[in-house]
Amino acid sequence: xxxxxxxxxxxxxxxxxxxxxxxxxxxxxxxxxxxxxxxxxxxxxxxxxxxxxxxxxxxxxxxxxxxxxxxxxxxxxxxxxxxxxxxxxxxxxxxxxxxxxxxxxxxxxxxxxxxxxxxxxxxxxxxxxxxxxxxxxxxxxxxxxxxxxxxxx
Amino acid sequence: xxxxxxxxxxxxxxxxxxxxxxxxxxxxxxxxxxxxxxxxxxxxxxxxxxxxxxxxxxxxxxxxxxxxxxxxxxxxxxxxxxxxxxxxxxxxxxxxxxxxxxxxxxxxxxxxxxxxxxxxxxxxxxxxxxxxxxxxxxxxxxxxxxxxxxxxx
DNA sequence: GATGATATTGCAAGTCATTTGCAACAAGCA
DNA sequence: TGCTTGTTGCAAATGACTTGCAATATCATC
Ligand SMILES: [Mn+2]
Ligand SMILES: [Mn+2]
Ligand SMILES: [Zn+2]
Ligand SMILES: [Zn+2]
Numbered sequence: 001x002x003x004x005x006x007x008x009x010x011x012x013x014x015x016x017x018x019x020x021x022x023x024x025x026x027x028x029x030x031x032x033x034x035x036x037x038x039x040x041x042x043x044x045x046x047x048x049x050x051x052x053x054x055x056x057x058x059x060x061x062x063x064x065x066x067x068x069x070x071x072x073x074x075x076x077x078x079x080x081x082x083x084x085x086x087x088x089x090x091x092x093x094x095x096x097x098x099x100x101x102x103x104x105x106x107x108x109x110x111x112x113x114x115x116x117x118x119x120x121x122x123x124x125x126x127x128x129x130x131x132x133x134x135x136x137x138x139x140x141x142x143x144x145x146x147x148x149x150x151x152x153x
Numbered sequence: 154x155x156x157x158x159x160x161x162x163x164x165x166x167x168x169x170x171x172x173x174x175x176x177x178x179x180x181x182x183x184x185x186x187x188x189x190x191x192x193x194x195x196x197x198x199x200x201x202x203x204x205x206x207x208x209x210x211x212x213x214x215x216x217x218x219x220x221x222x223x224x225x226x227x228x229x230x231x232x233x234x235x236x237x238x239x240x241x242x243x244x245x246x247x248x249x250x251x252x253x254x255x256x257x258x259x260x261x262x263x264x265x266x267x268x269x270x271x272x273x274x275x276x277x278x279x280x281x282x283x284x285x286x287x288x289x290x291x292x293x294x295x296x297x298x299x300x301x302x303x304x305x306x
Numbered sequence: 307g308a309t310g311a312t313a314t315t316g317c318a319a320g321t322c323a324t325t326t327g328c329a330a331c332a333a334g335c336a
Numbered sequence: 337t338g339c340t341t342g343t344t345g346c347a348a349a350t351g352a353c354t355t356g357c358a359a360t361a362t363c364a365t366c
Contacts, residue, residue: 025333025342046324061345066324082237084290087323102284113278121271122293129264130298131255137237139290140275145283178313178362199353214316219353240352307366314361325350332343 018075032057033068034077042091043081043110049090083110083139100137104144111144171228185210186221187230195244196234196263202243236263236292253290257297264297 015034016026036052037044044052050065069090072078079093083103089110098119099112118138126133143151168187169179189205190197197205203218222243225231232246236256242263252265271291279286296304 023342027333027343029344059345063325063346064344067343070325082235084235102279102282104284105287111282111284113282115274115278118271118274118278121268121274122291125266125268125271126255126293126295129255129266130301131257131264131293132296132301133293134258134295136293137290138275138292140279140284140286141289142279142287143285148283148285173363176313180314180361182315212316216317216354217315220314223354309364309366311364312362315359317357317359319354319356321354322352323350325348327348328346330344330346333341334339336337336339 013076015072015075015077024071028057029060029064030068030071032060033065034072037069037072037078037090038092042112043089044091045087045089047087084141100139102140102142102144104147105141106143106147106150109144109146166229168225168228168230177224181210182213182217183221183224185213186218187225190222190225190231190243191245195265196242197244198240198242200240237294253292255293255295255297257300258294259296259300259303262297262299 015030018024019026019030033049033053036056037049040049040052046062046066046069049069050060050062053060053065069078073080073090077093078090081089081091081101083089083101084105085108099114100118102111102113104110122136123133168183171177172179172183186202186206189209190202193202193205199215199219199222202222203213203215206213206218222231226233226243230246231243234242234244234254236242236254238261252267253271255264255266257263275289276286
């Protein structure tokens with residue numbers, strides 16, 4: 001018997017601990033934003049997250065969403081992605097997760113993949129150039145299967 | 154006996170032909186910008202190009218550099234790159250050239266590579282998901298060999 | 307070579323996502 | 337409860353890039 005609910009792997013960071021360790025404060029806004037950020041699917045823009053946040057907790061400002069998203073990124077709870085659509089998208093950063101993205105340019109769907117061979121080949125390439133890799137970004141743009149069918153509509 | 158001078162492969166497009174085919178006009182600004190764009194190393198921002206252009210031909214505006222860069226991209230003579238440093242960088246687009254980038258986050262050096270295995274594996278990944286690839290972007294960020302030596306300075 | 311329709315330019319002003327100054331406010335320790 | 341200092345909402349600022357517009361230049365036509 002398996003669990004069909006998609007579970008988010010827990011992050012290796014706890015927000016309240018991070019905050020108090022840094023002399024920062026827990027606020028209802030931060031709690032609300034983190035909660036909705038985790039509950040939401042991945043790859044939200046600040047605007048999309050703000051929209052969800054304001055529905056549940058009126059009065060939370062745009063600026064606070066931005067500031068909190070930056071905080072979460074610094075804390076390691078969020079990861080920033082700049083795809084080719086003009087704004088930054090954030091995704092929940094579960095522990096030790098690395099993946100790259102397939103992005104549908106028609107409907108915006110973003111799917112994820114991991115490929116150890118590609119990762120290894122990247123290191124080979126870098127090694128040949130004496131380059132020390134810190135991070136990388138692989139984005140594949142095109143049409144998802146649904147949108148291929150819809151082509152020509 | 155080999156040629157040590159790095160030669161730019163010729164583009165498959167000629168600007169004046171492109172312009173007249175589209176009912177557009179050749180101007181001294183466009184000529185100057187293209188000339189300096191090609192002469193310069195790769196991956197220039199609009200600002201960097203404008204700086205070079207204004208040194209040689211006073212009076213050419215920022216807006217014209219931007220407009221010309223967009224024109225060159227549409228003509229297939231330039232390629233836009235959005236790395237993680239906040240602005241668009243353009244590179245001369247020689248015929249049938251595809252490559253990916255290694256970017257030094259300390260000095261900004263950008264080097265290029267091609268790796269057929271990685272390209273093939275990307276297609277495999279996409280195929281498994283029923284995804285039709287249109288283009289992709291692989292950027293490896295880290296430290297170039299020079300900057301590794303300078304670390305700690 | 308002069309003419310005229312229209313593309314192009316420089317400038318200033320406008321976009322748009324994101325950031326920031328600031329005064330009102332709230333967390334958390336004493 | 338009081339007080340220090342971090343946090344918020346709002347509006348204004350940023351900064352890369354774009355655009356409206358009047359002046360100017362190109363080029364097909366005469
Ligand atoms: Mn992702
Ligand atoms: Mn390149
Ligand atoms: Zn799609
Ligand atoms: Zn370097």
